[in-house]
Amino acid sequence: MNAPAPGVAAGTASAEERALLEKEARYCSYGDTVHYAEHPKIFERCQGSYLHDIHGREYLDLQMWYSAVNLGYAHPAVSAALNRQIGRLPQLACQYLHREKIELAEMICESVERSFGLKGRVQFNVGGAQAIEDALKLVRMRTGRQRMLAFQGGYHGRTLGASAITSSYRYREAYGEFADRAEFIPFPYPFRDGGDAKRSEDRCIGEFERLFAHEYTGAWNPKTGRAEFGALFVEAVQGTGGYVIPPRGYFRRLAAICRAHGILMVDDEIQMGFYRTGKMWAMEHFDCRPDILVFGKALTNGMNPISGIWAREELINPAVFGPGSTHSTFSSNTLGTATGLAVMRILAGGDYAREVPRKGALFLEKLRALRARHREIGEVDGLGLALRMEMCEADGATPSRRLADRMFQIGLEGGLRVGGRTLGLVLDIGGYDKNVITLAPSLEISDPEIELAATLLEQVLLRAKAALASA
Ligand SMILES: Cc1ncc(COP(=O)(O)O)c(C=O)c1O
Numbered sequence: 001m002n003a004p005a006p007g008v009a010a011g012t013a014s015a016e017e018r019a020l021l022e023k024e025a026r027y028c029s030y031g032d033t034v035h036y037a038e039h040p041k042i043f044e045r046c047q048g049s050y051l052h053d054i055h056g057r058e059y060l061d062l063q064m065w066y067s068a069v070n071l072g073y074a075h076p077a078v079s080a081a082l083n084r085q086i087g088r089l090p091q092l093a094c095q096y097l098h099r100e101k102i103e104l105a106e107m108i109c110e111s112v113e114r115s116f117g118l119k120g121r122v123q124f125n126v127g128g129a130q131a132i133e134d135a136l137k138l139v140r141m142r143t144g145r146q147r148m149l150a151f152q153g154g155y156h157g158r159t160l161g162a163s164a165i166t167s168s169y170r171y172r173e174a175y176g177e178f179a180d181r182a183e184f185i186p187f188p189y190p191f192r193d194g195g196d197a198k199r200s201e202d203r204c205i206g207e208f209e210r211l212f213a214h215e216y217t218g219a220w221n222p223k224t225g226r227a228e229f230g231a232l233f234v235e236a237v238q239g240t241g242g243y244v245i246p247p248r249g250y251f252r253r254l255a256a257i258c259r260a261h262g263i264l265m266v267d268d269e270i271q272m273g274f275y276r277t278g279k280m281w282a283m284e285h286f287d288c289r290p291d292i293l294v295f296g297k298a299l300t301n302g303m304n305p306i307s308g309i310w311a312r313e314e315l316i317n318p319a320v321f322g323p324g325s326t327h328s329t330f331s332s333n334t335l336g337t338a339t340g341l342a343v344m345r346i347l348a349g350g351d352y353a354r355e356v357p358r359k360g361a362l363f364l365e366k367l368r369a370l371r372a373r374h375r376e377i378g379e380v381d382g383l384g385l386a387l388r389m390e391m392c393e394a395d396g397a398t399p400s401r402r403l404a405d406r407m408f409q410i411g412l413e414g415g416l417r418v419g420g421r422t423l424g425l426v427l428d429i430g431g432y433d434k435n436v437i438t439l440a441p442s443l444e445i446s447d448p449e450i451e452l453a454a455t456l457l458e459q460v461l462l463r464a465k466a467a468l469a470s471a
Contacts, residue, residue, distance in 0.1 A: 002325075051073070062439045092334050118312055123286075124298050129307050251287075265290050267283045276356075304335035305336060312411075377389055390436050401435045403464055408437075
């Protein structure tokens with residue numbers, strides 16, 4: 001498992017790696033990646049919860065490609081389904097039908113019906129942002145309104161349409177005017193509201209209600225009762241926003257206000273869907289039923305991508321959202337649908353509704369123990385296996401971006417030592433102040449791997465504190 005990395009010390013690059021990195025610097029645009037790593041790694045193999053670099057060193061991955069690989073890397077049943085499809089029907093224009101597309105749509109519709117008691121239909125696209133665009137088109141067509149509501153801290157992708165409802169101005173700044181930019185409303189953040197979840201919920205609901213207090217807020221017409229907004233885009237647990245878990249009653253109250261003003265609710269499950277939070281759809285935790293649900297990422301466990309939207313029957317049936325309302329050449333590609341179908345069958349046959357909360361509780365217990373030993377961990381929380389560690393200065397309250405970033409860099413250097421093994425740790429950072437370690441381990445992570453994760457997290461934290469102290 002832990003193959004030696006001959007002659008290559010952790011954090012240093014071999015001649016081969018240096019040559020590749022030089023080519024990357026010369027030929028690759030940096031526009032499509034984040035380029036956060038101080039010493040970029042070149043990975044060559046992946047299995048289960050681990051990535052392996054070009055030297056054979058293993059890295060425990062605690063973010064699983066932003067939750068796209070929920071079932072672990074190179075899952076044998078998923079790979080087998082993909083291989084079978086390559087041998088049988090590897091490609092087909094999306095205007096023609098194939099079995100896996102239909103059966104996958106059926107499984108997703110049945111899942112939404114089980115979770116929310118709603119009947120609807122599914123259509124596919126390739127990436128998450130494209131599915132968000134499809135949801136935007138559906139909302140615009142059905143409501144005749146182009147303005148949307150979305151959350152501060154929300155992230156829905158980087159196409160122009162998705163950027164317009166994504167809160168970061170940084171993603172829009174260089175690209176001119178966004179006339180359809182969403183109105184961004186606050187998301188409850190109990191840790192920053194003095195740890196008082198109810199106060200946080202009431203404050204955010206109060207601010208939302210004020211939008212509809214009178215006509216001069218610019219949001220609605222009291223005479224017709226109609227708002228200027230077509231839909232509210234929601235992540236039940238914000239991904240990029242730092243895995244903040246809102247109070248359980250919040251979305252129900254929000255949805256009631258939306259309903260009263262004819263505003264649809266679009267549930268973006270692209271990052272939190274497919275049992276990340278211990279339920280198939282994260283919104284199930286909050287007793288709130290969506291009008292449109294958007295999915296992507298983990299549907300294919302990070303293999304041939306497909307994404308899509310589910311919508312209530314009355315919104316999306318062919319009489320009201322006809323053929324060609326959206327289209328992409330690769331939208332329901334056969335390799336993606338076959339992979340998606342395999343993933344849905346694995347999820348249906350597994351015990352994820354019990355196992356994910358159990359593993360999440362075990363992981364959270366370890367994080368709480370870490371927090372008890374380190375004041376710099378301001379808060380830990382989790383819903384299923386969507387877990388957060390909010391890194392702060394020594395006062396336990398002031399956000400520490402530099403500490404989170406140091407931990408990320410040290411993990412990726414690959415020089416951590418546990419019981420004779422040399423490993424790396426793959427982390428991701430989110431949150432409004434870029435100080436939250438957002439943890440999305442494989443849903444198949446074993447209990448010993450959770451133990452190892454906690455040991456490695458403490459090691460990177462200790463090293464990061466020491467590095468900052470001596471800087
Ligand atoms: C909640 C959410 N919505 C939308 C997207 C965009 O998906 P994609 O990157 O596949 O376009 C992401 C991606 O991180 C996401 O987390």
